[in-house]
Amino acid sequence: MPKIFFNKQAIPFKVGQSVLDAMIEFDCHPAYSCKKGVCQSCLLKSDDKQVANAQKDVKETLISQGYFLACQCYPKEDIKVNETDNSELEIDVKLISKKHISSDIVILKLSLPDDKNLNIKPGQFINLTHQGLIRSYSIANNPQKDKFIELHIQKVQNGEMSNWLYDNLTIGDSLKLKGPFGTCIYLESHLNNALVLIGTGTGLAPLIGIIKQALANNHQGKITLFHGSRHFNGLYLHQDLKNLASEHDNFIYYPCLSGEVEDKSSLHDTNISQGRVNKIAMSTLTQFNSAKFYLCGHPEMVKNMKKMLYLSGADLNNINADPFEYTDYSSL
């Protein structure tokens, strides 16, 4: 059996098994979260050429130092891998603002160190670490301009990190942050293109970041946002988005409720459409070939939406799907 050499350990693996899975099986307790090559929690380092296929979306500066994703690396022969130097990746941040916006959503603002130019863009994501847990959260503002990072956290049932952030984290607490990662961002070269953003739940976070940046950039094309939730309180930026739409002629906001309407007052809000966000988006949209699409939220919605847009004539290159699956594989 070939072996992975890691920290003086020789970890046997089967060809076809990822470096990450071999390490988990050998009780190395590696850091990881999504296991899909997205969250970048499982970054390791190696000089071996066998990691070349496991560097998708890893930053150039990190690739040049041999960083790769353990979950995407399937070696065929012996390979030596090293732990990453966290001081190269981690940033210390402090909680400066916390706003409980509903019974399960909280908006956090984190201070950024002055001395580091992080070049964080709205729509990208960062990883927060706490007591051995790593979770990814999207950036909901423009940190370059604001000098802080805004995150929208939805409490996940039995989700250790999200519950801790919602319930326990207090102003002044320090956190370790890694990132930014991700390529789901606004490009100034798209100034005249229509932007269509479709999200569910706190999948709204990266979308609102992108929208604010586009508006600040004096975006000329039409910007259409579809935000879906089962219940009215899940439309957690409803009033802000309505205000934003009344201030900007080229921004249109479609709130969509898919669950039963228990609060009839939301029915009087003529803005709100009843039904699933993907159905409403498909029945509303008419232009598919030149628009830039941004999708984020429930994995089934994202997958279905991407397929429907493609079948309607959208170019796959124009569909930015935040590939986040909010499944915590490390707890399974």
Added chain:
Amino acid sequence: MSDSLFESIGGEGAVNAAVDLFYRKVLMDESISHFFESTDMDAQRNKQKSFLTFAFGGPNNYSGKSLRDAHTPLVNNGLNEAHFMAVAGHLQSTLDELGVPKELSSQVMAIAAGTIDDVLNR
């Protein structure tokens, strides 16, 4: 000797023109779409591109073994001759829609047909 099939059909440009037509047809066909659906549609589209490059007689990395291995999980999931024929039908209609002349499209279809034993792991 006449030009190669790949050159006559229009090379990479032809592949680019065909790939979305072809992949959309396959995805819209409910009898086979589940074999082609994936979270990573971009990767799937690239696979269709390599397949078309191969079928158009272009430079490719296809080998009988890799085709065979790549389709083993699908065969285990019930991939059969009817599915193969359905995909071939979509390839034919893609070529027709693009106005590829009969003498070229029949060569493409012959190359595609030649993969049946590897694809179905027979």
